[in-house]
Amino acid sequence: MEILISAILIILILFVVGYIIRKKYYKEVDQLDSQKLELMNRPVAEEMAKVKQLNMTGETEEMFERWRSTWDDILTVRLPKVDEMIFASEEFADKYRFKQAKESNQQVKESLHEIEKDMDAILQELNEVVGSEEENRKEMTDVFKQYQENKKYLLAHRHLFGIAGEKLEELLKAVEVKINHYEELTDQGNYLQAREVVLVLTSEMEELGDKMEKVPDLLTECQSILPSQIDDLKSGYKEMTQQGFILEHLQLEKQIEELSQEIERCQESLQNAEITSVEKGLQGTKDKIETLYDLLEKEVYGKHYILQEIENVENTLEQLLEKNNDMNHETKIVQNSYQLQDKDLEIPKKLDKSFNQLVKRYEFLQAKLTDQMTPYSQLEEELKDIAEQLKIIKEDQTKFTERLHNLRKDELSAKESIHACQRKIKEIIRLVHNSHMPGLPSDCESLYERAKEQIENVYKSLNEKPLNMNLVQKYLDEAQDTVDHLYAKTEEYIxxxxxxxxxxxxxxxxxxxxxxxxxxxxxxxxxxxxxxxxAALEQAATAVEKIEPGALKRIEEIYESEEYSRS
Structure with a gap:
C-alpha cells in the first residue's frame, strides 16, 4: 500500500513539473510568434513604394532590385520556414520533448534575428536614398541661387577683385561643372553619389563667398594702404637721420625691404585667391610696421627726455655731492661726542662709493652725447637709471643724517627719562613719610639701593666721551624697571x-x-x-574675627571709602 501511494505521488509530481515546464515553453513560443508578426507588419513594402517615385535607373534601380529580392525571400521562404519551426516547437512541448523544443526555439530566435537584421538594412538604405533625394533637392536650390548671385556680382564688379578676378572666375566655373555633374547623377538615379557632390558644393560655395567678400579689402591693403605706410616709414627714417638720430641699430632699411617682399608674396597669393595665407601675411606685415613706428617714436621721446632731464640730473648730482660732503663732515663731528657702531660708519663709505660710480657713469653718458654715436633710446635708459640711483642715494643720505640728529635727541630723551626716575623716587619717599610708617621692609630697601646705583650708571654713561647710546639705553631701561617695581611695592606695603x-x-x-x-x-x-x-594684618584680623565675625570686611570697606574720597 505504501509503495502504491509513493508511486502515485511520484507520478503526480512528475505531471506537475512537466505541466509547468510545458507551460513555460508555450509562453516562449507565443513570444516568438508575436515577434514574427511584428516583423511581418513592418512597413517595408510601403517604403519601397516611395522609391518608385524616383528615377528607377542606375544605382537606385540596382538597390531596389536587391531590396525586393531580399524582401520576397523573407516573405515567401524564410518567414514560412519560421512558422514551421514554431509549429514544431509546440508539438515537441505537447509531447514533453523539452530538449527538442528548446533547440527548435533557439533556431527560431536565430532566424528571426537574421530576418530583423536584413529588414533593418533595407529600411536604412531606403531612408538614405529617399532622404538624400529630398536633402539634395533642397540644398541644391540654395547652392544654385548663391552661384547665380556670385557670378552676377563678379561680372558686374570685376574691377573690385583686380588680380584675383581671374582665379575667382575659375572657381565659379569649377562649381558649375560640379552642378552639372550633380544633375547627371540625379538623372541616372545615383542619389547617394549625388549627395556627396552636394556636400562638396555647399562647402565650396561657402568658401567662395568668403573669398569674394574679403578680396576687395585685402587688395586695397596690399596695393594701397600698406605700401603707403612703408613709404611714410622711409620718409620718417630719412628725415630723422638728417636730424642727427642714430638709427643704424634698428636695421630699418633691411626690414623695410623684407616688408616689401612680404607684400609681393601676399599679392601672389591673392592672385590665386589664397585668402588665409594673405590674411596671415598682411597681419604680420602690419605688426612689423607698427613695431618700427614705435621704435622710431621711442628715439624721438628719448631725445626729448634727455634734453629735458639732463640738466636736472646734473643739478641733482651737484646737490648730492655737497650734501655728501656735509654728511661726512657731520659724521666726524658726531664721532667726537658719540660712539657710532661699525654698521653706521659703513654707510658714508658705501654712499661715497655709489656716488663716485654714478659720477663716472654720468660723465661717460655726456661723452656719448658729444660723440653722437649712441641711439637716444639707449641714452634715455642710462639717464633714467642714473636718476633712479641718485634718488636712492638721496633717500639713504636723508636717513643717515636723521640718524645722526636722532643721537642728540636720544641723549636728551635719556636725560629726561632719568630725571623722571629721580622724581619718582622722591615721590616714593614722600608717600612713606605721609603714611607715618615706621619703615620699609628689607626687600624695598634693597630695591631702593639698586635703583640709586642704576641711576648713577646712567649718569656715568651719559658723561662718557664718545657717548655710547646703546649702553645708555640699556642702563636706562634697567633703572626704569627697578624704579617702577619699587614704586608698586611701596604702594602695596603702605x-x-x-x-x-x-x-x-x-x-x-x-x-x-x-x-x-x-x-x-x-x-x-x-x-x-x-x-x-x-604678618601684622593677618595676626590682628584673625584675633578680631574670633570676637566679631565680619569685622575685617567692614574695616576694609571703610578704608576703601576713605581712600576713594581722598582721590
Whole structure:
C-alpha cells in the first residue's frame, strides 16, 4: 500500500513539473510568434513604394532590385520556414520533448534575428536614398541661387577683385561643372553619389563667398594702404637721420625691404585667391610696421627726455655731492661726542662709493652725447637709471643724517627719562613719610639701593666721551624697571600697613575682654614695628574675627571709602 501511494505521488509530481515546464515553453513560443508578426507588419513594402517615385535607373534601380529580392525571400521562404519551426516547437512541448523544443526555439530566435537584421538594412538604405533625394533637392536650390548671385556680382564688379578676378572666375566655373555633374547623377538615379557632390558644393560655395567678400579689402591693403605706410616709414627714417638720430641699430632699411617682399608674396597669393595665407601675411606685415613706428617714436621721446632731464640730473648730482660732503663732515663731528657702531660708519663709505660710480657713469653718458654715436633710446635708459640711483642715494643720505640728529635727541630723551626716575623716587619717599610708617621692609630697601646705583650708571654713561647710546639705553631701561617695581611695592606695603593699623586700632576696644586677643594684638604690634605689615594684618584680623565675625570686611570697606574720597 505504501509503495502504491509513493508511486502515485511520484507520478503526480512528475505531471506537475512537466505541466509547468510545458507551460513555460508555450509562453516562449507565443513570444516568438508575436515577434514574427511584428516583423511581418513592418512597413517595408510601403517604403519601397516611395522609391518608385524616383528615377528607377542606375544605382537606385540596382538597390531596389536587391531590396525586393531580399524582401520576397523573407516573405515567401524564410518567414514560412519560421512558422514551421514554431509549429514544431509546440508539438515537441505537447509531447514533453523539452530538449527538442528548446533547440527548435533557439533556431527560431536565430532566424528571426537574421530576418530583423536584413529588414533593418533595407529600411536604412531606403531612408538614405529617399532622404538624400529630398536633402539634395533642397540644398541644391540654395547652392544654385548663391552661384547665380556670385557670378552676377563678379561680372558686374570685376574691377573690385583686380588680380584675383581671374582665379575667382575659375572657381565659379569649377562649381558649375560640379552642378552639372550633380544633375547627371540625379538623372541616372545615383542619389547617394549625388549627395556627396552636394556636400562638396555647399562647402565650396561657402568658401567662395568668403573669398569674394574679403578680396576687395585685402587688395586695397596690399596695393594701397600698406605700401603707403612703408613709404611714410622711409620718409620718417630719412628725415630723422638728417636730424642727427642714430638709427643704424634698428636695421630699418633691411626690414623695410623684407616688408616689401612680404607684400609681393601676399599679392601672389591673392592672385590665386589664397585668402588665409594673405590674411596671415598682411597681419604680420602690419605688426612689423607698427613695431618700427614705435621704435622710431621711442628715439624721438628719448631725445626729448634727455634734453629735458639732463640738466636736472646734473643739478641733482651737484646737490648730492655737497650734501655728501656735509654728511661726512657731520659724521666726524658726531664721532667726537658719540660712539657710532661699525654698521653706521659703513654707510658714508658705501654712499661715497655709489656716488663716485654714478659720477663716472654720468660723465661717460655726456661723452656719448658729444660723440653722437649712441641711439637716444639707449641714452634715455642710462639717464633714467642714473636718476633712479641718485634718488636712492638721496633717500639713504636723508636717513643717515636723521640718524645722526636722532643721537642728540636720544641723549636728551635719556636725560629726561632719568630725571623722571629721580622724581619718582622722591615721590616714593614722600608717600612713606605721609603714611607715618615706621619703615620699609628689607626687600624695598634693597630695591631702593639698586635703583640709586642704576641711576648713577646712567649718569656715568651719559658723561662718557664718545657717548655710547646703546649702553645708555640699556642702563636706562634697567633703572626704569627697578624704579617702577619699587614704586608698586611701596604702594602695596603702605596700603597693607594702613589696613593693619586700622584693624589693630579697631581690635583695641576688645583688649580688656579677652586675654587671648590682647596677646595676639601685642604680637601684631611687634610685627608692625618690625616692618612685617602683612604678618601684622593677618595676626590682628584673625584675633578680631574670633570676637566679631565680619569685622575685617567692614574695616576694609571703610578704608576703601576713605581712600576713594581722598582721590
Amino acid at each position: 596700603e597693607t600697613a594702613q589696613l593693619a593699623e586700622r584693624v589693630i586700632q579697631y581690635a583695641n576696644r576688645y583688649r580688656r575682654q579677652s586675654s587671648e586677643l590682647a596677646t595676639n594684638l601685642e604680637e601684631a604690634e611687634q610685627a608692625f614695628r618690625s616692618y612685617e605689615y602683612m
